[in-house]
Amino acid sequence: MxxxxxxxxxxxxxxxxxxxxxxxxxxxxxxxxxxxxxxxxxDKARLTQALIDERLLPVLATLRGWLESAGDDPLALVEGFARGVGEVVASHPWLPPLWVREVLSEGGALRDVVFQQSVPSLPQMLAQRFAKAQANGRLQAGLDPRLLVVSLIGLTLFPVASAPVWKRLFAVDDIPADVMLKHTLALLGHGMVRAEAEEAS
Amino acid sequence: MxxxxxxxxxxxxxxxxxxxxxxxxxxxxxxxxxxxxxxxxxDKARLTQALIDERLLPVLATLRGWLESAGDDPLALVEGFARGVGEVVASHPWLPPLWVREVLSEGGALRDVVFQQSVPSLPQMLAQRFAKAQANGRLQAGLDPRLLVVSLIGLTLFPVASAPVWKRLFAVDDIPADVMLKHTLALLGHGMVRAEAEEAS
DNA sequence: TGTATATAATTAAACAATGAATTAATTTAT
DNA sequence: ATAAATTAATTCATTGTTTAATTATATACA
Known part of the structure; x- marks a missing residue:
């Protein structure tokens, strides 16, 4: 119960x-x-906290695990991220709307709680790993790692028939594109807001 | 009052x-x-409706006006869009969080109302205009118009020092990047969700 | 101009409904 | 028969909504 x-x-x-x-x-x-x-x-506050501890944080830890175990091969990294996000969203359909409403949004009730518990920003981790891969020469020079992250998001949103390589990378089985969209937007938003805040301080 | x-x-x-x-x-x-x-x-319902009619819809109409008067020169289009979004967000800081919470989110209270009133999807309009510009030969062949939209968003999020051309296009005066971010996310989300829904039907 | 009068704007007070939170009583399982 | 699980009933605060009374603002008239 x-x-x-x-x-x-x-x-x-x-x-x-x-x-x-x-x-x-x-x-x-x-x-x-x-x-x-x-x-x-x-009471309601402790219910919310239980939700964070027992539902939200484990899911985030799962996503983080995918990234950490992906090595620094950029293609494996991108594919792992896309697949990981897809699977998590498929099994936890509440995550995208909850994230957008209560974590990403200004005034979101979970914002401070989630950030205080030092949940790593996934897009930030991605960007760092891309930078590392670039330093190792595994990424062609001249391609900004940040653009890769951007493309990752963009290609999740648009079914790009004219870019077969990318399409293969993002063929995340039967997960609808709009589900991928919402979650990716949320994740992205999270990381960006934090990055801006850190840059300002 | x-x-x-x-x-x-x-x-x-x-x-x-x-x-x-x-x-x-x-x-x-x-x-x-x-x-x-x-x-x-x-009552509260009519207050909300007044808010939609007198605040939200006019702002959306403004954004649409920018697009419609931008011609089909792709660079002018991108610049106009970025500038338009920036100005609107600067003068209406409530738009991004409201959009994310109540229009974009599943279960958002304004979702049906806004969609029913046939508000055009800005990203969709952008993509169509890019396609038109490409057909007119003003866009180099091989660059998917949709990727342009994606880049537009991406470059709004990331301060890309290594891409001076894009950076110039997105130097929207003194509007903070995170404000641009939130609004662009919201706009994007709106368009994408609708595009997916139409594709499915 | 000054004053009366009507209209608009605003407040104070109250009602019913709903919400969170608690307690005691009752059921169910072990 | 003891503990766990669940309900019924209650309390107190908050919310949406309404009404009546009060103040301000404008308008008309002498």
Whole structure:
């Protein structure tokens, strides 16, 4: 039941936002009484924290693991990232909307929490690894590593029939492009906002 | 006062979401009593509708106007788009977060309303115009117009010191890069989601 | 010009509905 | 029979909404 409550909660949090979600509707979606939420989590804040600890952070750790185990071959890196994002999004459909609403957005309720727990910025990691690959000569000189990241995103958005190489890299099985889109946008946004903030300080 | 209420409302709607914003906090931010909202708008739904009609749609029309008057010279098109987005975002800082939260996001409260009113997808318009420019021979063959759109976004996100031409195109005066980012993400997301939906049908 | 009067703008107060949070009682499982 | 799980019922704060009363603003008239 605890798990079902977490399921219902994260689904609604992602769909309409944390602030706009009532404990009643969460309990209702799980088919139980609102008192169950108090029984298992205490209050809304601790429910949210449980969601972060038990659902959000593990997923981010998974994505990070993909990057860390990808070596520094740029093509493997890109493919691993695309595939990893695709699989994660396919199995956790709540991630993109939740990320956009509550982490990426200004005033998002999870923004500080997620950032404080030193979740690494995935796009930043990607960019660093591309830079490293370039330093190792595995990336043709003159191609800015950052442009690679950009292309990664762009080619996730557009089905580019005229670029077969890229298309092969981004043929992430049967995951719809718009799902890929939303998640990639969210990830990108996350990293960019942080990068800007760090640059300013 | 009506205008000040709209200001306060759109600011909070953008910042914490429509569902999570109370009429009391809107009135409080405007320094008046909640009854003023009833006096001017009736209820929350009509307040939201007024916000759409009087604030959101005019801004979108402005952006569309820039595109329509840009001709089909690709460089002018890109520059005009970047400048237009920059100016709009600078004068309407609530647009990016509101767009991400309530239009782009699944379950966003403004999603259906905005789409129903046949707001044109800016990225789609951009892509079409690039295609036209390419057909007219003004764009070097082999460069997919869609990639241009992607690069436009990418170069808005990353300060690409190694690509002076692009950098010149995107030197949008003193508009911070992260502001450009958020809005571009939002615009992009809007267009992409619609494009995918139309492709599927 | 000054004053009365009507209209607009604003507040104060209150209502019903919903929300979060808690407690005690009841069921279910072990 | 003991503990865990679940519900019913309750409390208190907040929200959306409305009404009546009050203040300001404009308009008309002497």
């Amino acid at each position: 605890r798990a079902r409550l977490l399921d219902a909660a994260i689904e609604q949090f992602a769909h309409v936002g944390i602030g706009a979600t009532s404990l009643r509707s969460i309990a209702g979606a799980a088919g139980v009484t609102p008192a169950m939420l108090h029984y298992y989590f205490g | 009506r205008a000040r209420l709209l200001d306060a409302a759109i600011e909070q709607f953008a910042h914490v979401g429509i569902g999570a914003t109370s009429l009391r906090s809107i009135a409080g931010a405007a320094g008046v009593t909640p009854a003023m909202l009833h006096y001017y708008f009736g």
